[in-house]
Amino acid sequence: MNILPLRLTAAEVRRRGKRLLGPVDLTLGTGGVTVIVGPNGSGKTTLLRVMHGVERLSSGSANWAVPDRDAQARQAFVFQSPIMLRRSVAANLRYPLALHGVARADQDVAVTEWAAKIGLSDALTTPAPRLSGGERQKLALARALIGKPQVLFLDEPCASLDGAATLAIEGLLRDARDAGVRIVMATHDMGQARRLADDALFVLGGTIAEAASRDRFFDRPQHPALASFLNGDIVT
Ligand SMILES: Nc1ncnc2c1ncn2[C@@H]1O[C@H](COP(=O)(O)OP(=O)(O)OP(=O)(O)O)[C@@H](O)[C@H]1O
Ligand SMILES: [Mg+2]
Numbered sequence: 001m002n003i004l005p006l007r008l009t010a011a012e013v014r015r016r017g018k019r020l021l022g023p024v025d026l027t028l029g030t031g032g033v034t035v036i037v038g039p040n041g042s043g044k045t046t047l048l049r050v051m052h053g054v055e056r057l058s059s060g061s062a063n064w065a066v067p068d069r070d071a072q073a074r075q076a077f078v079f080q081s082p083i084m085l086r087r088s089v090a091a092n093l094r095y096p097l098a099l100h101g102v103a104r105a106d107q108d109v110a111v112t113e114w115a116a117k118i119g120l121s122d123a124l125t126t127p128a129p130r131l132s133g134g135e136r137q138k139l140a141l142a143r144a145l146i147g148k149p150q151v152l153f154l155d156e157p158c159a160s161l162d163g164a165a166t167l168a169i170e171g172l173l174r175d176a177r178d179a180g181v182r183i184v185m186a187t188h189d190m191g192q193a194r195r196l197a198d199d200a201l202f203v204l205g206g207t208i209a210e211a212a213s214r215d216r217f218f219d220r221p222q223h224p225a226l227a228s229f230l231n232g233d234i235v236t
Contacts, residue, residue: 003064003071003150004030004182006051010060013046013206021046021206023060028151028184032198033177036186039235043206044186048153051184052077073100076149080156082140084128089120092128092139096147114142117172134165141172145181152176154185158192170196190230194218202226204235 005027012022021043028034028051036044049055050062053072064071085092090111097107115121118138123131128139137157144152154173158166166189173196177183187193193200200217202210202225210223221227229235 001066001070001074002030003066003074004028006062006064006071006151008050008060008062011050011057011062012059013050013055014058019206021050022058024050024208026201026208026211028182031180031182033173033183033185033196035193035197035200036184036203037188037190037193037200037229038203038209039229042203044203045155046206047201047203047208048077048155048184048186052153074149075151075153076144076147078137078140078144078152078154078157080159082136082143084131084136084139086129087127088125089115089128089131089139090124092143093146096143100147110146114146117175118142119168132165134161134168137161137165137169138172141169145172145176149181151182151184154183156186156188158187158189166192202229 008024008026010023010025013020024047036047038044046055050057052075053062053068085095093111093114094107097110102110115124120135120139128136131139141157158169161169170192173183185196194214197214197217199211199213201208202223204225210217210221210226218230221230225235
């Protein structure tokens with residue numbers, strides 16, 4: 001079942017009389033990595049939450065190609081500071097599979113496979129809260145991907161990680177992309193944005209100021225604020 005495209009139509013989020021997002025019109029088609037960049041407070045997280053269906057719209061609509069229930073089951077979200085079960089690495093990996101009713105023997109195979117992919121084969125019985133930041137973020141990503149989502153949302157997954165941990169996460173994201181997972185990621189790391197993006201969105205003041213393919217976005221930005229932003233100037 002293909003849950004894409006996702007269509008946002010005049011989507012708006014207002015809270016206490018303040019417009020946090022919108023109006024946003026956006027179609028998320030099949031394939032590739034979309035990177036979301038923009039200043040602090042511009043609305044990136046709110047946009048991701050709207051797409052994932054966990055932020056109530058004040059007006060407009062967000063529609064998947066299939067009913068919401070079916071779409072929900074095939075998407076995952078990785079937060080900046082992932083919430084871990086206070087249990088073992090293995091239990092964390094097993095959790096989404098159990099939730100989806102995967103048979104115990106198949107769970108074992110997937111847990112072993114994913115622990116190896118994230119370099120935690122020797123840490124299966126380690127309590128997740130004892131992992132380093134980078135290990136925890138890799139575990140969060142594995143836990144999101146182990147259920148084979150069609151769409152993966154990530155909100156600054158590498159904030160506060162060092163270069164090596166960041167590259168490890170990027171490798172996992174590339175593998176997922178190559179396996180057909182549609183990825184939408186907010187990041188403040190412009191190097192990472194360039195490395196991973198197939199296309200990119202620039203969010204400013206709650207609206208999408210620019211949406212373009214990678215080369216055009218980074219090399220020939222149209223919006224003056226995006227040009228400044230890419231230049232490292234402070235944009236509000
Ligand atoms: N539940 C809420 N109630 C009121 N205001 C909110 C709520 N959630 C977010 N905001 C506000 O909405 C605006 C957009 O926030 P959002 O978190 O989407 O920005 P962001 O681009 O992700 O920022 P950052 O780069 O700092 O993560 C901000 O002004 C924020 O204070
Ligand atoms: Mg944010």
